[in-house]
Amino acid sequence: MNAIQTIRQELHNTFVERDDVVDGTLAALLAREHVLFIGPPGTAKSMLAEELCRRIQGASYFEWLLTKFSTPEEIFGPISLKALENDEFVRITKDKLPEAHVSFLDEIFKANSSILNALLAIINERKFHNGGMPVTVPLMTLIGASNELPDEEELTALYDRFLVRFLVDYISEDTNFVQMLAAKPGTNGTKITLQELQEMQEEASRIEIPDLIVNLLVTVRNKLKKENIIASDRRYHNSLGILKAKAFLDGRDHVVDSDLVILAHVLWSNPEEIRTVQNIIYDLANPFERRAEEFLKQAEEILAYAKREWADADERTRAGIEAHTKFKKIHSRLAEMIRRVHQEGRSLGRIEEVRLQVEAMHNYILENCLGLEEAR
Numbered sequence: 001m002n003a004i005q006t007i008r009q010e011l012h013n014t015f016v017e018r019d020d021v022v023d024g025t026l027a028a029l030l031a032r033e034h035v036l037f038i039g040p041p042g043t044a045k046s047m048l049a050e051e052l053c054r055r056i057q058g059a060s061y062f063e064w065l066l067t068k069f070s071t072p073e074e075i076f077g078p079i080s081l082k083a084l085e086n087d088e089f090v091r092i093t094k095d096k097l098p099e100a101h102v103s104f105l106d107e108i109f110k111a112n113s114s115i116l117n118a119l120l121a122i123i124n125e126r127k128f129h130n131g132g133m134p135v136t137v138p139l140m141t142l143i144g145a146s147n148e149l150p151d152e153e154e155l156t157a158l159y160d161r162f163l164v165r166f167l168v169d170y171i172s173e174d175t176n177f178v179q180m181l182a183a184k185p186g187t188n189g190t191k192i193t194l195q196e197l198q199e200m201q202e203e204a205s206r207i208e209i210p211d212l213i214v215n216l217l218v219t220v221r222n223k224l225k226k227e228n229i230i231a232s233d234r235r236y237h238n239s240l241g242i243l244k245a246k247a248f249l250d251g252r253d254h255v256v257d258s259d260l261v262i263l264a265h266v267l268w269s270n271p272e273e274i275r276t277v278q279n280i281i282y283d284l285a286n287p288f289e290r291r292a293e294e295f296l297k298q299a300e301e302i303l304a305y306a307k308r309e310w311a312d313a314d315e316r317t318r319a320g321i322e323a324h325t326k327f328k329k330i331h332s333r334l335a336e337m338i339r340r341v342h343q344e345g346r347s348l349g350r351i352e353e354v355r356l357q358v359e360a361m362h363n364y365i366l367e368n369c370l371g372l373e374e375a376r
Helices: 003-014 019-033 045-054 074-077 113-124 151-159 174-180 194-205 211-226 231-247 255-263 271-285 289-306 313-343 353-372
Strands: 037-039 061-065 100-108 127-130 133-136 141-146 165-166
Touching: 003 019, 003 045, 003 231, 019 037, 019 045, 019 074, 019 141, 019 194, 019 231, 019 255, 045 100, 045 133, 045 141, 074 113, 074 313, 113 127, 113 151, 113 194, 141 231, 165 255, 194 231, 211 231, 211 255, 231 255, 255 271, 289 353, 313 353
Parallel strands: 037 141, 037 165, 061 100, 100 141
Antiparallel strands: 127 133
16 A cells, blocks of 8 residues: 555545545545535535645645635735835735645635636636736645535636535534544644655556546446536546546556546536436446445345344254355356456456455355355
8 A cells, every 4th residue: 555545544534424525635636636625614624625735745735714805915925015116016925825735715605806817827727927927836736615606607617627526514424423523633644745746646647548438438428418417528638637546546557447436526517416427427437336236235134134033943044044045146146247347348346345245244154054064
């Protein structure tokens, strides 16, 4: 496991119920794209952004809460009085957005027109026009957050520049809530240097995209168009970088079909579209993997049946034999599925992991319900 994968796992452990958000944000960082979090206050949006930057030694971080009264000076720096003496309009950008590698702007859609134009240039072109001169900025990823979607037309361009989008809500599961309460902030954790990150970004950009993935993207686009869900050509083109970054995060040198799942956070515009986008992408990304998950649920139900409290040994044995027969059928179907996966050039994804889980449950039946030698 390389350093970025270790950081990924540590962030998964820290930010419970946020695995997709962590993966998408890391993929955006590797692809030099931008991320939008939509959700109520207190859902660890800024905490994730700050923690991510903390793991990059040498990276500059800028965070700000925008309001309708925010001024360009707060974001881009004050005017240099010394420059004004020479009739030059230059900002002092030290510790401001134009010098940040990672930035978090809360309530980003509160940005007024005096901020918006400069912000768009930084996001789109990585340029900040200072004193009439375009200056290249080091920004890798801008993470925006908002309690709601923009409702003003002038903000449409800003909204579209966030390639990866997440709806973030409060923790739902009690066990995860308890884990969050018990978590202690600390300064430990795996770190990488800014140079190492830049090398990873370069390596991720060289990840191969097979023809299968391109063909699947065409199919995704056509199916979404039939549902009147239209993403721009730019969004589809830039999504290739996110797919490459996802493959890099998983330690592969090429994109596989299961990587397409990350596009469920890329190709929607309105929250009402999310479920449709997810269903289309999940079905195309790896339909075999979804079927394997169904087999796993069946196996869990069979195991629960066999482990019931039976009246006597004979009933327990009959239940074990029945479960053994059903497990053999599941094994056969999984084997056929794996054969087809290889035949179609798809990735196994979680299928092999499911097969091993089913095998472990089957072994439990053999050893505890039947007796291993008798069953064989």
